[in-house]
Amino acid sequence: MSQLRPLLSRLGAQAVRLLATRDILERSWHSRSSGSPAAFPSSPGGGSSSYMEAMYLAWLANPQSVHKGSADASWAASMGHPASPALSRLLLASTRRPQSWDSFFQKASQEAPRATPEGRPMPSSPTTNSKLVEDHLAVQSLIRAYQIRGHHVAQLDPLGILDADLDSFVPFDLITTMDKLAFYDLRETDLDKEFQLPTTTFIGGSESTLSLREIIRRLESTYCQHIGLEFMFINDVEQCQWIRQKFETPGVMQFSNEEKRTLLARLVRSMRFEDFLARKWSSEKRFGLEGCEVMIPALKTIIDKSSEMGIENIILGMPHRGRLNVLANVIRKDLEQIFCQFDPKLEAADEGSGDVKYHLGMYHERINRVTNRNITLSLVANPSHLEAVDPVVQGKTKAEQFYRGDAQGRKVMSILVHGDAAFAGQGVVYETFHLSDLPSYTTNGTVHVVVNNQIGFTTDPRMARSSPYPTDVARVVNAPIFHVNADDPEAVIYVCSVAAEWRNTFNKDVVVDLVCYRRRGHNEMDEPMFTQPLMYKQIHRQVPVLKKYADKLISEGTVTLQEFEEEIAKYDRICEEAYGRSKDKKILHIKHWLDSPWPGFFTVDGEPKSMTCPPTGVPEDVLTHIGTVASSVPLEDFKIHTGLSRILRSRAEMAQKQTVDWALAEYMAFGSLLKEGIHVRLSGQDVERGTFSHRHHVLHDQEVDRRTCVPMNHLWPKQAPYTVCNSSLSEYGVLGFELGYAMASPNALVLWEAQFGDFHNTAQCIIDQFISTGQAKWVRHNGIVLLLPHGMEGMGPEHSSARPERFLQMSNDDSDTYPVFTEDFEVSQLYDCNWIVVNCSTPASYFHVLRRQILLPFRKPLIIFTPKSLLRHPEAKSSFDQMVSGTSFQRVIPEDGVAVQAPGQVRRLIFCTGKVYYDLVKERSSQGLEGQVALTRLEQISPFPFDLIAQEAERFPSAELVWCQEEHKNMGYYDYISPRFMTILGRTRPIWYVGREPAAAPATGNRNAHLVSLRKFLDTAFDLRAFEGKMF
């Protein structure tokens, strides 16, 4: 033993050097590389080495240097090796199998009889042992190098001209040529030496030792062929081991003849579908899949495999490329329904403006032919805006999981398909990844498939991204990334099957990167040779994958040429017959393309069951009960903050006096809906407490870490669940998510609150492309509610305006048409609009509009500009009387004060909306003008309450009409209300503007300037001569 020490301390330095080199290499994951690895001819193993001894020596030098994993696998084999006497003593002393080398050697050392003082000399020389240990460590490093960096030299590009990682650098620790062995201090003569394999590799299969030559050959075939694996950045050892086992185990990628024939048949469908469209409509845009036909069998494999593991519902999101093919061959939309869309004379049967064929969604329940189980597939409709659908799909998936009680995602999952340029370039991809592991947003893993055709429109990836791969964004959530050459269908299928298994084993995201090419231009009309001449010369030479694979199967005897040709003819016939039928279709029913049907909510024709809305008030005892719970702590021994106790006490007092402030009104609205079985979900930044510290829907025990209580979930024994969740700091991702959540069912109130209304503009795409236009494009209703804190309160250019003008500009009610006031005008007007925009001035108003959202017989997005200072304004309170049964939302709150007693005396009628009302009331009172100036509030701005505004104007016939707003003239509501007033008034009376002057920024950054401008417009509002002699 004593003689071993000096040797090992010497050896230790070398071992440490090797290990250190390995660590440095691991950290340099992003080095870009490629190249063709040299071939290592396989030969039977040569000499044998004592791995056990080497491990022991290394352990003596540094216990950390031997791996911690189980030593069981190599134990039996090691026992056959000759060991030094010192080691033999240890081995004999050890009666049990080792759990890890470290614990094993520790135990063995304790149990071993001490060596005699004189000791017996080691049979092997220090130099031999040193080399032995060094070589084993080197081989371990080498294995690890392949696991980490093998993908850099994998042959991923079917064109053979590009580097998938954008770099031709070849990592110097991969043995692509013989001279690389020197990096590890190994020589060619070591190639036939046998090495014990560490537990961190599975290349040995049932063998625990392999020759170095075979080790390199197997590593190369796992990591450097048509599959490139990126996973070693994952922190979880079990997950790394799982992946290593799936890919390294010899013989894992073997397919039965049946599987090969299925794969071929799927490729036939994929390819012949595109061919068929190209033949029939050669000059039509369809964003064909040519060059990545393998995506169809890829998706089908993920679906089959997931179905096999119990998944019953899959929600898909994808962009333009290959979408028609997916509809036809994955979702199984009737072919004639797809083909008839190419007919320009096709008329739409549904209202709305419709959308292009490669944006429409679809929902289909069917039997999965491989597993014989039921499966529901839906493809979510999406706009052109790339990747915008990602969070929407996640939200819908989450909701479907929620309604099924599938908290673990065992029944419902999502698949997202991406383009390479969009995946790398669009920030919402990152925002969506960051939702993937948050408790209230996780969908328990998504399988991402990237159609990496190595181009985005006309832009080369070198100009489109700074990361080696387009998929690097997925690394932020430790998702494994499987790159695969799309011209190797079997490799693709294997990778997809592992990806599905990964998702269903670990409930985490995974990425399949299909490295492919784009046979044509960006669309079928585009000339790619303008910009990518050399790439396209190669593409023109490229043999289609179907031919390559068919040739392979024919040559190996799996199918005959005749069978292959029959398969093609069969599918071509299916297409031709469907084409024949499609010509009879004259009408397009967009309703047949719904991605989220709501069974039972509409009539069978998809119409609302009525055009009425019941009163939105609730019985007094319900309000009282909610008031009690909202001001209490339903859990025993739960210590809340003293400040919060005060808040709850004041809530209790309010409830006793039968009044509510904003927060309590919201409680009443949510609580009463929950009682009626309506699920409520409120999401956004800091919504649990409320940005303005007014809500407090989640109570935190001040003494027990992470002990919380949501009183809203303690209201009634059989109430629906309430979810309130602070979101990640994302607007685009989270609003998209909630929109998707709201898509799944009409029987839920889903609200997204912006921290301040200003910030909604980073989610503008969701607002423009989905919320404002969704129904018109996709006949899909959505009742999402946006709460947008808004108000000019001297807080500066931001934190002030939710930009009401933008929402109003996108409202589709006609400013110039005086509507017919039918009995159901109030509700039918809501039905006809694209969204509802309100600015409530009282808590009761807010309460009613939230409840109306659910009591309406259809769903419309609701935009609410919510208050900040009004949350605590002593006047901004409502009484139970305004909320009890029989009461309803008032679209307009008319003047009901002194002015009403003598309407003929009223000289000015000021219309306004929201918070400015309180400033106007105060000013009117301070000037004593109650009899001369009437104030009328618009609670609902859009659709415009033509009927009620007309009534108000008539009530005060001799009054001057004024629109007063606190926003600047080119903002706020003026541009929206002005032409509508003109329509009502027939241009006989003007509507004068009072408010802040036009400006570029929504608010001043100077508090004094803010107050001055407030003073100025209040003065004008009550200056009864302000408009004297002015023309309109």
Ligand SMILES: Cc1ncc(C[n+]2csc(CCOP(=O)(O)OP(=O)(O)O)c2C)c(N)n1
């Ligand atoms: C947000 C957004 N910006 C720009 C476009 C215009 N556009 C449509 S497809 C495309 C290229 C997409 O490239 P990639 O993601 O690689 O998909 P591919 O077309 O190559 O399949 C671009 C820039 C768009 N649709 N959406």
Ligand SMILES: [Mg+2]
């Ligand atoms: Mg692309």
